[in-house]
Amino acid sequence: MAELVFFSPIKAAQLTRLPVFTCPVPAGFPLPGVGPADEILDLHQYLFGQPASTCLARVVGDTTPGVGIHPDDFIVVNRALTPSDGHIVVAVLNGAHSVHRLRQEPGRRWLEAVGEHYAPLELHAACDLRLWGVVTHVIHPLFRKRSGVA
Structure with a gap:
């Protein structure tokens, strides 16, 4: 099962604003040259639209590779959302967090x-289960550092 390592909320001083190009970036044929950024994306607002109820957690384990969540990825978890069928959730089952x-x-x-x-884990009335939050985003690198390689 995947375990989670939780991180404290991001402080306002650590907000990140990034340039965004509004032209589409195709995943196939290239487009002609792109000019300067058209707008600014507030990454904090994008990931943490409800900062009081949202946090980051690092995933440990391998229960979710089918949805693009891998060991050592960060997940953004919103505790204010109501979980429904099909959502990826952080569940607390018998005291242990899992995704x-x-x-x-x-x-x-x-x-x-x-x-x-x-x-699958069938949930019965006797289960000590809390649906702790809904995963809204995944943050992971495309390339991982290999140990011992500079």
Whole structure:
């Protein structure tokens, strides 16, 4: 199961504003040259639209690679959102935090790992479960540092 390492909220002094090009960037054929940025993206506002209820957590484990969440990625978790069927959630099951896809049908609820090595966790009334928050974004590098390589 994926474990989480939580981080304190970002301070206002650490806000990041980045230039954004409004022209589309195709994932296929290149476009002609692009000029200066058209607008500024407040990365803090984009990721933490509700800063009082949003935090970062680092994922440890491998239950969610099927949705693009990998070990050592950061996830943005919003505790103010109401989890619904299909959401990726941070669940606290028997005191342990984990990341899963929430599945719900009338009279039935379960947590689904999006990794191939884990069975779904059926949730019964006797389970000590809290849906702690909804994962809204994933932050991960495209290239990971290899240990021992400069």
